[in-house]
Amino acid sequence: MKAAVINHYGGREQLEVIDMPIPKIKSDEVLVENMATSINPIDYKAREGLLKRMFPWQFPVILGWDIAGIVASTGDDVTSFKVGDPVFARPDIDTKGVNGSYAEYTAVKADKLALKPNNISFVEAAAVPLAGLTALQMLRKLQLSSNQKILIQAGAGGVGIYAIQLAKMIGAYVVTTASQNNHEFVKSLGADSVIDYHKNNIQDVLSDFDTVLDTVGDVDNGIAILKSGGHLVTISNALTDQQKNTSDKTVTEGWLNPNGQDLAILASYIAKGELQIVVDSLYPLTTEGIQSAHERSETHHARGKVVVQIKE
Ligand SMILES: NC(=O)c1ccc[n+]([C@@H]2O[C@H](COP(=O)([O-])OP(=O)(O)OC[C@H]3O[C@@H](n4cnc5c(N)ncnc54)[C@H](OP(=O)(O)O)[C@@H]3O)[C@@H](O)[C@H]2O)c1
Known part of the structure; x- marks a missing residue:
């Protein structure tokens, strides 16, 4: 699968799109085919090495922790989602560094997922979880x-x-x-x-x-x-x-505690038209696109969310 990775900690130029294996899922996980992801300040902080004491990642590392996509397969213990469901999530940050969302597929624990509201696109949905x-x-x-x-x-x-x-x-x-x-x-x-x-x-x-x-x-x-x-x-x-x-x-x-129940609360507000989503800018999942997306986020003046489209 196509994924944006870093092979060293450092500046935006470290980001490149390469071919990576599709993650294998555990029994409590869902494989999501990602349509879009978004950039958060933690992404460029992680790219620079800020999380290296917390997570002993091995390169290449896939960054990104906002998911919007479609369930491609489910683990044996997953009953709450089925193949084809449109979902969004803030996945756990994994210790290996292979489960980031700048990728065509991500393995996500089922309890982190919520159904995407029907009245928003995947691009908008990716701007919500984190x-x-x-x-x-x-x-x-x-x-x-x-x-x-x-x-x-x-x-x-x-x-x-x-x-x-x-x-x-x-x-x-x-x-x-x-x-x-x-x-x-x-x-x-x-x-x-x-x-x-x-x-x-x-x-x-x-x-x-x-x-x-x-x-x-x-x-x-x-x-x-x-x-x-x-x-x-x-x-x-x-x-x-x-x-x-x-x-x-x-x-x-305060520290975010990712969970699907709270995301479902946000989804209900969005479905009722009570919570507006603001997309600052949209980039493709290419080496140039992901570097430009980080550059925009690092201005510290994005209005709303910087989103990366993975598939149309
Ligand atoms: N602890 C956690 O669990 C957690 C979770 C999420 C985020 N965070 C952290 O929270 C921070 C904010 O995240 P974010 O996603 O909201 O960032 P962001 O989207 O990058 O924030 C950009 C906004 O910051 C405003 N801004 C820049 N400097 C400012 C200042 N000195 N005073 C007031 N506004 C200023 C800009 O507004 P103008 O263009 O109007 O100036 C811009 O709209 C980051 O440090 C992030 O890492 C922590």
Whole structure:
């Protein structure tokens, strides 16, 4: 099968499309024929070697952790999906580095899958799992409730677009940060107010927040705008002991826990037209295409998700 791999850690030029064996599935896995995948910041961090202590991968390594495709075969113990089902998933990151999604086929544990809603394309579906699950689970971790005030950093980013919409569904008052050219866009997703982070430090203009979803590592400023008893979750920074022990406030790191049940919740919102998907740009699964997709993501200014189409 065609797959985009790296043979060394390093820059975008390490990515190349080669022929790789189709993964073999275990009894609790499903083989998905991928139609599309999307880029997340973890992809270029992994490409540079950030995960090498956690995962002792052997090259060539297939990156990518967003799946949208069709079930090609199922393991003996799989009863929840059948051949031909349209599905999407954020698969586990495997220890061998062969189960990434920049490939024509990926083996995915069945409990990570959900049925793709019929009203969206595979390209749109690939833009959902990792970022959408993160947004859903972090708002849950923050115990966000109606009428609370939340700051969602980077509202135009992959996680931000979903977090704004999900927080509005809960009934919260949503403030977000974005460059000026994205202010109308994030308001169209439901943001009540937008801060241009190039012009204002959030601490100078915001106060008395119940919750902060930090996606940019602006932790000290986020803590400063919390009211007593408030809660900040960061998904993009390791916290210092001092930050973790902030008196009167809860300050925690958040990690996505991929699972098909939460993805099915997102799928139900999408099917009802309540959750909008935003595709920033689309690239083919070629060496040039995957390198350009990483380049776009690494600008840190994608509006929504960078998607890679694997099959028409
Ligand atoms: N812990 C976890 O489980 C987990 C899961 C998912 C993601 N993450 C991490 O969360 C972070 C965000 O992920 P993502 O997918 O949302 O990234 P992304 O899509 O690459 O974010 C791009 C957005 O960031 C905005 N941005 C850039 N610098 C900013 C700043 N200083 N302040 C406010 N906004 C800024 C840009 O908005 P403008 O163009 O408007 O400036 C752009 O729209 C990454 O570090 C990622 O690795 C962690």
